Amino acid sequence: MTFGAVPWDISAAQPIVVAAEQAGRFSGAVLDAGCGLGDNAIYLAERGYQVTGVDGAPTAVEWAAKRAAAQGATVEFAVADATSLAGYDGRFDSVLDSALYDVLDADHRARYLTALHRVSRPGAKLTLACFSDQLPTDLPGVYRITEQIIRDELGAAGWTITGLRRDSYLVNEYAGEFFRQEKIDVVTDERGRVALPAWAVEAERG
Structure with a gap:
């Protein structure tokens, strides 16, 4: 499977x-x-909000900083291993995961959720969006995440789920073109972007 650009780059915040x-x-x-x-x-x-964005890919962080500067936004970007998040202990009131959880295997997800718990303050809110087990086809490097996986893994890491529902996550028009060529049934918007099945998870740090 080959896309013309990183599929989740829609040049805007995810709905x-x-x-x-x-x-x-x-x-x-x-x-x-x-x-x-x-x-x-x-x-x-x-x-x-006072935002810190971390990613394991230096190129992604470099481009993120350029986009922020172009838009006059103040964000602290850093290259970091999300499964350890060394140096950020007890720092955050809120955590966002926009489709990172689903690219990690079970062992790395456990380490990741534990790291998020450690860098969050008591009562912090976690907002997590991940591709679900209802994906119409396999995506490179993406795991199909079931409701039971979410409940078991977040609970084991000290997160209390307060909301869990099926939702959608946009991938760009390049991915949309691939799905059309492969005759895979997906929902697209007026720009050709595809809304793929996802989970919207809300949790609080215990």
């Missing part, structure tokens, strides 16, 4: 993240774990 912000899911110091090219972090920074 699922916008909805979470409008619902009051974020406050104070926010961690965007696996920030990618930075659009979600920039969106939150523009709304007054």
Whole structure:
């Protein structure tokens, strides 16, 4: 499977993240774990949050910083291993995961969720969006995440789930073209972007 661009780069905040912000899911110091090219972090920074975006890919962090500068947004971007998050202990009031959880295997997910718990303050809110077990086809490097996986793994890491629902996550028009060529039945918007099945998870740090 080959796409013309990184599939999740839609050059805008994910609608699922916008909805979470409008619902009051974020406050104070926010961690965007696996920030990618930075659009979600920039969106939150523009709304007054103190945002730190981390990613394991130096190129992604470099481009995220450029996008933030171009838009006049203040975000602290850093290259970091999300499964350890060394140096960030007890720092965040809110955590965002926009499709990082689903690219990690079970062992790395456990380490990741534990790291998120460690860098969060008591009562911190976690907002997590991940591709679900209802994906219409396999995606490179993406695991199909079931409801039971979410409940078991978040609970084991000290997170209390307060909301869990099926939702959608946008991938760009390049991915949309691939799905059309392969005659895979997906929902697209007016720009050709595809809304893939996802989970919207809300949790609090115990």
